[in-house]
Amino acid sequence: MALLRCRGLRKEFGGQVVLDGLDLTVAEHQVVALIGASGSGKSTLLRCVNLLEELHDGTIELDGEEISAPGVDPDKVRRRIGMVFQSYNLFPHLSVLDNITLAPRRVHRRSRTEAEARARELLDRVGLGAKANAYPDRLSGGQQQRVAIVRALANSPRLLLLDEVTSALDPELVGEVLTMIRDLKADGMTMVLATHEMGFARDVADQVCFLDGGRVVEHGPPEQLFGEPTQPRTRQFLARIIEAGRL
Amino acid sequence: MSATLHHEPSPAQRARAAHRRRQTVLSVLIAAASTAAVGTLLAIAVTGAPGWNRVRESFLDPEIARDALPRVLTGLWLNVRLLVCCAIGALLLGLLIAVLRTLRGPVFFPIRALAAGYTYTFRGLPLIIVLYVLTLGVPGLRLQGMPPVLVLGGLALVLTYGGYLAEVFRAGIESVHPSQLAAARSLGLTYRQTMRHVVLPQAVRRVAPPLLNDVVALQKDVGLVSLAGPIDAVRAAQIATAQTFNYTPYIVAGVLFVLLAIPLIAVTDQVTLRAARRQSGG
Secondary structure (H helix, E strand, C coil), X not given: CEEEEEEEEEEEECCEEEEEEEEEEEECCCEEEEECCCCCCHHHHHHHHCCCCCCCEEEEEECCEECCXXXXXXXXXXXXXXXXCCCCCCCCCCCHHHHHHHHHHHCCCCCHHHHHHHHHHHHHHCXXXXXXXXXXXXXXXXXXXXXXXXXXXXXXXXXXXXXXXXCCCCHHHHHHHHHHHHHHHHCCCEEEEECCCHHHHHHHCCEEEEEECCXXXXXXXXHHHHHCCCCHHHHHHHHHHHHCCCC | CCCCCCCCCCHHHXXXXXXXXXXXXXXXXXXXXXXXXXXXXXXXXXXCCCCHHHXXXXXXXXXXXXXXXXXXXXXXXXXXXXXXHHHHHHHHHHHHHHHHHHCCCHHHHXXXXXXXXXXXXXXXXXHHHHHHHHHHHHHHHCCCCCCCHHHHXXXXXXXXXXXXXXXXXXXXXXXXXXXXXXXXXXXXXXXXHHHHHHHHHHHHHHHHHXXXXXXXXXXXXXXXXXXXXXXXXHHHHHXXXXXXXXXXXXXXXXXXXXXXXHHXXXXXXXXXXHHHHHHCCC
């Protein structure tokens, strides 16, 4: 069964149509990569799925339940969806440990001991155990982004949304974040990721969706989409990427 | 290859360091000389003025100062107590109003409008008028259980300063980047939890220096309750002056006010400095 099903999503910003009847289905344990030019609607789609943006049409189902229906409590929906942002968005006034335990303690009502034990376990697994008491501004970009992913994982989400998570990183720090995402895939985490890293999309994704003009123009397994794209717009986009030396 | 910690400076670096040391010594000497020169000139100008002896007698009489000190100190104690109560009250009121002004949704329109109306009114109203209305007008209603004039005066101060502090808090709340809200909401935190655990801690830290600055200003204004009767330090000095026809008690009160302000201003400066250091990444 599909874990996430978006049907006919529409979103406008000040008269400009960003999502124009977009359909997307994500099965459990699947990793879906969204590629496309800036402004093609990748980030907007992720923000809509997490109910951070108001929809102008269409429906979103999570685990068969329509989360875009009126009367659904968005706070309850977001507890089941983790989200990681391009610029990390860690809370600068809280230590790494407090960043991670904030939602488990306040939203899921776990005890401090329980939440901290789980946070330390997750941090150890990604090699950041020594940074538990550090503040975000003392960490490198790659470390901050890995903490942000741990923070999202601490809620044990059903679905993880990753919005250009390596775009703000120095090239030598991209690898450590991508390794972590690969490990998550191995653990069976369902993920939707917007990315400019074509090599990574090809490597980690089960499905790649090419977005253009607010719709999924073409989707398929990476070999197919990168190897023999059928749509002219996809070919154009990939040609530009190859020209820029990004694939 | 690891960087060596022990490093023998080159002749070029040694020459630069020596030059910098000479410059520092020279700057200190120039500063000391110019301070001494200005100080001497000022002293000569004031003490050499034709009316200096009269002014010294009526403003700097040590005997009168000694006599007035206990009374002025008693008055100052009232200032201190009033300052502590009013500062706490105004900070809490300001924070409450600022949070109310950020509430969204049509349900909260009346609350938002009321909070906005409050900050507009009390930032515009002169404190003295609020004081007169509350301490002279309100008791005139002769209601049951009317609080004493001192409490009403304190209330006037809280209402006036609460308006200013609310705007400072609001500026702090609005300075927190929307991406922080998005991150908090994406974790499932409710609007209230986001405010309490993510927005307000960052906002208050950022505006701590201007908040404390307003408290320093409040310290001078608490004395205005004396317009309604209670005797604060300035009023005590005024009474002493009226008895002796000598202005020395005012100088005594002024010196005490400055002494009282110094710790508060020092704390403000330190908080400002720490905030600036944190901003620059420390």
